[in-house]
Amino acid sequence: MNLKATIVVGALVAYSLHGVADQALNRAVTDGAKAKLVLHVVDQEGKAVEGATVKCWLWRNYSDGGPLGLDLITDRNGHCTAEGKCIGVVAWSVRKEGYYKSSGEWKLSQTKANPKVSGGKWQPWGATRDVLLKKMIAPFTASVPPGLEQLQRNIPVFGQWLPMDLNLLDWLPPHGNGRCADALIICNKRVKNFINDFEFTMTVSFTNNPCAGVYRIKKDIESDHQWAYRADSNAVYSTTYQYALARAGAAERRQELGDGECFVFRTRTKTDDDGNFVSAHYGVIAGEFSMGSKSLFLGDICFNQTPNDTNIEDGYYLRRRIEGRKRSSSATVRPKK
Secondary structure, eight states: OOHHHHHHHHHHHHHHHHHHHHHHHHHHHHHOEEEEEEEEEEOTTSOBOTTOEEEEEEOOOGGGTSOEEEEEEOOTTSEEEEEEEESSEEEEEEEOTTBOOEEEEEEGGGSSOSSSEETTEESSTTEEEEEEOOBOOOOBOOSSOTTOOOEEEEOOOSSSOEEEETTTTEEOTTSSOOOSOOEEEEEEEEEEETTTEEEEEEEEEOTTSTTOEEEEEEOOTTBSSOSOSBOOTTSOOBSEEEEEEEEETTEEEEEOOOTTEEEEEEEEEEEOTTOOEEEEEEEEEEEEEEEOSSEEEEEEEEEOOSTTOOBOOBTHHHHHHHHHHHHHHHHHOOOOO
16 A cells, blocks of 8 residues: 555544544534542642532433432542543532632533543543632631622722722712722723723722832632632732723733732831831732723622731631521421411
8 A cells, every 4th residue: 555545544544533532522512421530639739638518510401300419528539539421521529618618610512522422431441530628717708798709999080090998998088078088990992882992991099108009919719718818918019000991893901810810919118217117008909890881890709907918718618608508407497486
């Protein structure tokens, strides 16, 4: 067989194998295939968490009875195994007293395995997935009211620097009831139409306080406590944050806080007569920090009201969990006849 024929035969074989793999994947997504996933639950120090309660769901078609729920407990090495038929999605929720809940999912149809389905089984078969279960060390009660998922404040004036209180989450008078200018914010907008000709820009400045500013960290997006336990007082703090969203025809420009990021901030700083840093307040902006045509938007935010305390383990999620238990308990208690 000459070289040209060999190349043609090889291409046909590869095409055939690829077609078989595609058919197996399509059947698995439609009708399901066997899956096996080992969850390895560890704390923030990488130590195995024994005795964690794990609820797993293997997503199935309703013809197969709908999602298959599994109740598991981690062993001394922090392991538990979820196994069963599914259409390519395994989700979990992990809890243990004294830890922040962690939730996540694994989409088997989007892994790097090749092929993704082999012998009626999702690949990689029996793979291990680490799950972070963070300890509750010293959560404090921050200023954000329980249940507040997103904070919205009207922008009273465009094109003008406005002081904001990050503890009370409000503008200072005459536009709000804030008491301390933790940051200065200026918003600008240009709108010809909201589809393809507009520009929103917002600058947040901490220059009104010496040594104040923000630095970015990545979030632990599967954990109920998504950021660090403490602010790094030795970090390099940037004095400004710039947000922008603009569209001109098909072209778009974005500059914003990423979904997997948050800000640690330092404000209300004090220095001595020689300009040496003395004290500050620390906190976190951990979600959307943007503007629209009329409003300023913030996601979750916490502010430690104790000077020089770098603890940013906001008790917001802890309070939400406790309140959820109270609501659940009150809903199941029936009045006596």
